[in-house]
Amino acid sequence: MLKSVLSCCLLLLGGVASVMAQPTPPIVVETQHTSLVLAVGPDQKLYHTYLGARLTNAADYAALPHQHEAYVPAGTDNLFEPAIRLTHTDGNPSLSLAFASVETIQVKGNVDSPANDNKETVIRLRDPQYPVDVVLHFAAYYQEDVIKTWTEIRHRERKPVVLTNYASAMLHFNAHQYWLTQFHGDWAKEAGQQESQLTSGVKVIDTKLGTRPHWYQTPAFFLGLDQAATETTGQVLAGTLAWTGNFRLAFEVDNLNALRVSAGINPYASEYTLPANQTFTTPEFIFTYSTQGKGQASRNLHRWARRFGVLDGTEPRLTLLNNWEATFFDFNEPKLDGLIADAGKLGVDLFLLDDGWFGNNPPRNDDRTSLGDWQPAKTKLPHGVGHLVQTADKNGVKFGIWIEPEMVNPQSDLYRQHPEWVLKLPNRPEHYYRNQLVLDLTNPKVQDFVFNVVDEQLRQNVAYVKWDCNRMITNGYSQYLKQNQSHLYIDYVRGLYKVLDRVRQKYPHVPMMLCSGGGARSDYGGLKYFTEFWPSDNTDAVERVFIQWGFSNFFPSNTLCSHVTNWNRQHTLKFRTDVAMMGKLGYDIEVEKMTPAELQFSQQAVKDYKRLSPVIWQGDQYRLRSPYEGNQAAVLYVEERQTKAVLFGYNLHTRTNETVLPVRLQGLDPARRYRVAEINLMPGTKSELPAHTQTYSGDYLMQVGITVSPLNAPALTSHVLELTAE
Known part of the structure; x- marks a missing residue:
């Protein structure tokens, strides 16, 4: 040194x-x-x-x-x-x-x-x-x-x-x-x-x-x-x-x-x-x-x-299918086997099992019970998590799982066995949020417990972890800290980091999502242990344009988990997909209910996303047109060598005959010529953009620009343009 x-x-x-x-x-x-x-x-x-x-x-x-x-x-x-x-x-x-x-x-x-x-x-x-x-x-x-x-x-x-x-x-x-x-x-x-x-x-x-x-x-x-x-x-x-x-x-x-x-x-x-x-x-x-x-x-x-x-920030990420909006807590082993097969059909890399898979006294059928009891629910998963890992392997995908290891429900074996592990004030009634309490991570025994929860899953070849945290600290008091209660807020985070250090020492590269009911944990203190984070539970595509815009000011696109869901069915599948492709693409949707055209579109979108993900994840991002300044938004990603770029354009709430000006691009090589092609088109449709299949110099694209929406394009429409240097 x-x-x-x-x-x-x-x-x-x-x-x-x-x-x-x-x-x-x-x-x-x-x-x-x-x-x-x-x-x-x-x-x-x-x-x-x-x-x-x-x-x-x-x-x-x-x-x-x-x-x-x-x-x-x-x-x-x-x-x-x-x-x-x-x-x-x-x-x-x-x-x-x-x-x-x-x-x-x-x-x-x-x-x-x-x-x-x-x-x-x-x-x-x-x-x-x-x-x-x-x-x-x-x-x-x-x-x-x-x-x-x-x-x-x-x-x-x-x-x-x-x-x-x-x-x-x-x-x-x-x-x-x-x-x-x-x-x-x-x-x-x-x-x-x-x-x-x-x-x-x-x-x-x-x-x-x-x-x-x-x-x-x-x-x-x-x-x-x-x-x-x-x-x-x-x-x-x-x-x-x-x-x-x-x-x-x-x-x-x-x-x-x-x-x-x-x-x-x-x-x-x-x-x-x-x-x-x-x-x-x-x-x-x-x-x-x-x-x-x-x-x-x-x-x-x-x-x-x-x-x-960010952990493995220059490495590829996994596309995934999550079951939450398809099932919520209502699922069993056969239903999950079918959803895992749907993940393979869709072409994503991983199936993620969300909340509701654990607990036996009682089983986790809603958010009122079982947090802390991280054993598979026998009524839902009679053959355990290992069976789902095997099903995923047979369908050519990986298997991931949701956990919330820092929390506990009062209706759980863990709470009954270790009430001293819970943060709560003496001589005060317990205060619940989402029917749960926070475990005391200042306590080394609790740190061991949380590590073992994660370790138990990863030892079964679980390939991905969604780590959630759905409750803030109220009525905060640690029986472990005794007279040093003013250390609680600091030592809790240090205890969390100690657990994550142990996880990463044993499993240095398993991808994990940092989640907290949305973006309530979004910082580089956590992201050195995680590959990505969940910006918001709100997956309405219009709202996500604003949310992802905000987080993109400080976090690269490969950290922003962006899922195609049915949160707002008024938005077309294409619009929802185009918005999600700006970040780390995933799906939380019922594949079996897609029409043949929707399935074909989604399969092609996944293929195109995987092909273009190096540009989206590792390229320079240019926020070209702000949703805060008008009814359109445009974001460009340019590969470092300036040979490839991807442009996303969105009409949000445009009015009839509203003028849509050309978008001037940035970050291109002015001396190169770029061929423009619109992708992510629904089967049987053709591009209406004048720039489609045309070739322009980088100088023209940056000085004059191109239109990313056809004249009189309706609201809630979107376009994805691929630019390739010739």
Whole structure:
């Protein structure tokens, strides 16, 4: 491991020496196009001096003014939002941080490049009077233009200190105006997009839900500097927190119109008592800076995610057929055998058995019983899960299964045997949501139980797991934590990660879907263990255009599970299929009830999707026409070599004789010529698009554009165009 010590101050009697031999040069964290610059001031504090486009002359970084302390502690002279606050053993509620040292180390190189140009900068800060260290980490992913930052806190005081703030990151900006784009929602309307100008004071986006933390708010944002950014123009920072728990994003505009952004775990009800010589490590905050609008910021994050942020992000994904909307809880072994055969007929890779397959005292026939009793229901599956695995193998598909291992119903053997494993307040009535309670994952015995639930399924050659979580934490109290109840929200997530670490050590590449009644778990803290996530239970195709649009700002298409269902039968099968093909395609539909034409269309759609999935999953995404700005939407995926592209166009609620302007494409090679062909046509129909079978230069397609809807096309219609370089 290459290590380069850039600078180190003298330590004297546990304090920081007041005089350094020579000034410390600026600390520059660089990617291909971005620089984050920090500097040590004459007072030995660390200052954030710059975040923006990489400067041509590195010597200019030394001239940047020292305006903003980089990681601001509470209790001394700070007047605004602190990054960290703690109380020492002697009761002193203040912290002062002076620069101690910095080093740069190499980190894992790019997946597709032997060159190792990614570097991690490690900066150690120390309190001059107390033995407290704060270590800031900045990992720069050079080619992706992404920086990942996190913080470590440790001390050597005689007794534990108490942490009450512990941000993963604090960033500072000076601009005339600041525009915040946030994403919010509820069940079935996740990732709705809102934009507003930040004014003086503090704007906070946070959650206190514990196990379903992203139910109402998404831990990701765009920040436009000086003006609101568009898809293609403007300075913009895109940031997201990798934490499957309570989060807090704070944006404070001060009296001088400077902005400080802090991101990290929500300290609500979470004072953390840290013993001596132990390390408190914050989750990672991931961000990218773009001078070319939101679209480029998204593509930066997508490339980083596929290579570093998501499990097997550059590997193929499985198409699947799920049984939920076909059967709900009402199924038996023969019915499932038939559905598995339908999966083979459809041409997908996997059959996924959803909720309702387990429990015997009583069996799981609705959502009121049996969570926690993960034995196959004998009345439904007399030959167990192994029989279904064998049936899938005979039909040329894999078999996957749904679990919700963090939860328990009061009507279950597990609850009767281990009431001490459940999160619930003493001397209060139990509070239920979806008729269930949350297991205490701070308890190592519960962690063992949850791991064994997963292990039992995977040992039977189950090839895919849908991991659900349908309840937030209320009435939260852990019998295991005893006097440290304020550790619950943090240690629960750490307990979950411990289980997932064990799962991945034993089963490193089994694909798993991260689900939480929809997109209530959507973060890179969880996705390093999962191959994909379920954005929403709402599979209405029009709603999904908006939901998938929102999540696509921060997550690549191969992570967004997108299923063809009968949620809204007013939408044609083609429209529903075209929308689902923008993400990771799946089906939750009764294949046996399809007409011959619908089955033929769907079989061909699966074949075309598999053929084009490398472009959709690994290509650059361009959001060309926003559903928020009109009645159409258009999204383009371009393969890295620019030889293939796929364009999706949708008419949503267009009116009679509404003008549909050509769509200007992006990301193509202007010198190449591209043949355009419409695919995903119903049997017996022909394309009505003028561009079909025509050839255009990339320059023409980007400067002039093409029409993706015929004149007077009705609402709720769609078109998929394949572009091939000649």
